[in-house]
Amino acid sequence: MRTISIVNQKGGCGKTTTTVNLAGALATDGFAVLVVDMDPQAHASMALGVDPEEVEENLYEVLVEPDASGRLDGVIVNASRGIDLAPAGIVLSALEQRLAAENQEARTERLAAALSSLGREYDFALIDCPPAVGLLTFNALRASEEVIIPLETSSFAIDGVQKLLETLALLMERVGHTLSVRVLPTLYDGRTRYARETLGEIRELFKDLCFDSVVRLNVKLREAAREGMPISLWAPNATGAADYASVAMEVAMGPPAEIEAGADAQVGAAREVVIEYRDSQANDVRIAGDFNGWVPDRGVLSHVEANGRTRVWVKVLKLPPGIYQYRYFVDGQWRVDPENEESSPGPMGQTNSVLYVR
Template sequence: MSDHETPIFAAARQASEVLRGDAPALPRPTETRIITIANQKGGVGKTTSTVNLAAALAMRGLGVLVIDMDPQGNASTALAVDHREGTPSSYELLMWEQAAEDLMQKSPHAERLFCIPATIDLAGSEIELVGLDYRERRLAEVLDKDDLASLGIDYVFIDCPPSLGLLTVNAMVAAHEVLIPIQCEYYALEGVGQLLRNVELIQQHLNPSLDISTIMLTMYDGRTKLAEQVAGEVRNHFGDRVLKTVIPRSVKVSEAPGFGMTILQYDAGSRGALAYLDAARELNGRDPRFGGDEDQTPDADPDRDATVASAGDGESNVEDGR
């Protein structure tokens, strides 16, 4: 934001740039980053964060692939790709029946945004995987960084189901980083301890290079003491792994998937859209090994959400996280 811009004007300008495709390109990572977004607790904004971070990065010139590993297929819906029964999907990827390149569908939301969808076939895959060789490494064996880089993919986001079963284990074995969304509400850290223990076991036995690189605070309501207290507790516990950008409660964010859109297509000027744009930029500017912010990381501004609200949609602070 320039010295002569008000926060409202800066928000409007940024939204306009995104919609026109004029937003400056972000620097490409030195190698393809494969990030699993996981939290076995439902309703924390996991799928919402997956698709909105992916769209934000793609609209800033980076190649992004979302692999939907949740049989519900919510990420596929938000990215407006076909995931009807019988559509080639992440199930075929896990079963080694088709290559990632052949399963990628281009999302209409951005020129460089792709998705391998999830279909109902994935629902029974955990039972099938039990009897297969390399059952924990099925996804890792078909995701090669060099192959992905040759396809122009800078980021792979793997959206997991809300469980710690074999689908999530496969996602973590295939990834280099884990991003954990944590909602700023009661019981925010409920279940996170078990997730951390599972990550540690995977590091020890299956994927030594896996790091919990990023924690994202979601559903932040700046009007409440509770949100502030939860955010403080999470930052005290995880330190620099927590993004400075917080995702506010926003009814627009919840409405967007129902229209087959991310928040950036549904309402680019909303508080939620601006927050995900900032979070994507910050994520891209961080060292994958626990922080290390670069110049492109936005400065922390606790008043920004309240200020931008008047430039956005006047929305009420209600959100049901996915």
């Protein structure tokens, strides 16, 4: 089973719409999908036609138990052909307080434990997260190998994404868990220049980590949610259905790391680029940039050398010719490269260092 969290702390960017309609498209392709609704607002449950007031038990009952093995099967309901749902309820908002006394480790592993003890088999579990990075989102991330970040292409979309990526990087570091992250442009209105420019910026910033598919603005998606079914069932000929079918196809091809391994051969022109960071105080230095989706040290060969008192972090990157933006992640803080005078205001307002590969 591939477990994918749909995450963004920004509200209204299309997380729930993506969860439900990606589930619909995957189910149409014959996959067995479990939708896990981790948002107390229970929008995904409603969009799948399940009234949270009517269900007897929801995820709260599972997550509140110290040993949840076997409990999850009991709350799962069938929503439509190929789609099962672990419903949410407003009580989920009380979970954080309820578990406050427990240690961080145990609190954040509840969902992972519950999913690993599932009695039924699914091809995909899609987890809809609330618009906040709290205990519920942490549980989702701990249980996932993959993350999809929907990004609205209409207003300050990219603000806050760097913060989210930093949070993901810290989480990965703390628990030694890797997440393969992809960004999905949503709510795209190609008629406006602003949306076209934002889409360009998103593609430039995230490169391969951005889906090729784009989800266009389509009122049928809103209607389908109101009707309580995925668009693949409500309006299979609508553009929204076509867009999510295309997202599903990309998802079914595998996580980006595997796709990249296959694509490596094509990047024959990639150069080996060596850059160094010198510091006598730092303990941990990583590099992140548009070449690795801003995930510190992802795909980078790294070693440390001593030069007297100074330690030198040597970073070896393989990059095709181009212009790249990057920063160092030094003991958990973002820094520009002190030895590089070339910098540029990044699309997210911060200053980035610039690397030319010829």
